[in-house]
Amino acid sequence: MEENKPDNRRLDMFLMTNAKYFESHQLPMIRDRLESMDEDRIFRVQTQSYKDPTMMLVVSILAGSLGIDRFLIGEVGLGVAKLLTCGGLGIWTIVDWFLIMGATREKNLERLELASAGY
Amino acid sequence: MNPEVRKFYLLFAALLTGGYLWVAMSWYSDLHLGGGDSEFTICVMKTTTGIPCPSCGATRTAMSLIKGDWAGAFWINPLGILLAAGLLFGPVLLIIDLLMSRRFLYRTWESFQKVISKRKVLIVFGFLIALNWIWNITKGL
Numbered sequence: 001m002e003e004n005k006p007d008n009r010r011l012d013m014f015l016m017t018n019a020k021y022f023e024s025h026q027l028p029m030i031r032d033r034l035e036s037m038d039e040d041r042i043f044r045v046q047t048q049s050y051k052d053p054t055m056m057l058v059v060s061i062l063a064g065s066l067g068i069d070r071f072l073i074g075e076v077g078l079g080v081a082k083l084l085t086c087g088g089l090g091i092w093t094i095v096d097w098f099l100i101m102g103a104t105r106e107k108n109l110e111r112l113e114l115a116s117a118g119y
Numbered sequence: 120m121n122p123e124v125r126k127f128y129l130l131f132a133a134l135l136t137g138g139y140l141w142v143a144m145s146w147y148s149d150l151h152l153g154g155g156d157s158e159f160t161i162c163v164m165k166t167t168t169g170i171p172c173p174s175c176g177a178t179r180t181a182m183s184l185i186k187g188d189w190a191g192a193f194w195i196n197p198l199g200i201l202l203a204a205g206l207l208f209g210p211v212l213l214i215i216d217l218l219m220s221r222r223f224l225y226r227t228w229e230s231f232q233k234v235i236s237k238r239k240v241l242i243v244f245g246f247l248i249a250l251n252w253i254w255n256i257t258k259g260l
Contacts, residue, residue: 065163066172076241077232081134083248084198086174088134089141090161 011035014046021050021108030112037116044115050108053101060100065093069100073107124225131213131224138206145178146185171260173252174198179260181206196260198251 011034015027022030034042051073060069065087070079087093096103120128164172180199183192192200216224234240 076236077228080235080244084174084202085134085138086162086172086177089137090163091137093163 010042018050020053021105022112023102023105023109026105026109030109033116041116041118044118045112048111048115050111051104053104056100056104057097060093060096064096064100065090069096070103073100073104075103075107124222127225127228128213128217131209135206135209135213138202138209141178142181142185142206145182171252171255173248173255174202175255176258176260177202196251196255 011031014034015031019027034045037045056069056073059072063069065082067079067082067087070076070082082088082092082096085092088095160166160175162172162175164170165175174196176196177199180192180195180197181203183189183195184200184203192203212224216222235244
């Protein structure tokens with residue numbers, strides 16, 4: 001039953017290079033999940049594009065009131081709402097400066113889970 | 120009610136509350152009634168770059184609607200009319216949903232997210248927003 005199982009070094013490499021995309025407390029869970037996946041799924045997960053939380057923070061500060069930060073992490077509905085309300089009367093713009101990094105990491109985890117489920 | 124749904128309804132209620140407070144503040148302090156005298160704005164874009172954003176003028180549109188000038192309201196910012204309608208019907212729908220334990224608003228939100236995420240819809244939407252934005256700029260809002 002060892003065919004198609006990744007070796008630990010590859011997994012650790014992936015986790016090291018991509019740790020910033022996820023919440024640190026989720027990394028062990030991600031590692032466990034990767035260990036049990038076969039080659040195809042691993043490939044999908046590794047070639048998946050993840051959003052850099054720091055980059056999103058920069059976007060949020062520069063163009064947050066247009067909802068671009070939310071659009072970029074894939075939350076189109078929230079982005080539209082933010083855009084239409086002029087950055088939620090400015091309040092949402094400021095709130096998102098603090099929330100956007102966490103939200104990016106959550107969305108990254110969602111993408112990883114989708115990739116590992118075969119999408 | 121599961122946490123996702125509860126989060127949505129709380130957020131929605133918060134947005135409505137904020138909207139009403141804002142409208143009330145604007146109305147009673149004549150922020151936008153003086154015909155453009157006061158230059159106060161919450162738009163981060165306008166304060167930093169001097170260019171209005173696509174939804175600039177929404178408050179002035181709301182003021183216009185309250186005063187009864189519905190045609191004029193459209194000329195200030197059509198999006199403002201959309202927001203005003205949302206502000207008007209939002210509480211009603213919210214209360215009905217809560218009282219009757221329905222999730223009409225939440226399901227509408229989920230459908231909206233699915234529809235707007237489609238490429239074609241997004242392109243059309245982006246185009247309309249861009250048009251409105253350009254219009255805002257030419258109007259010097």
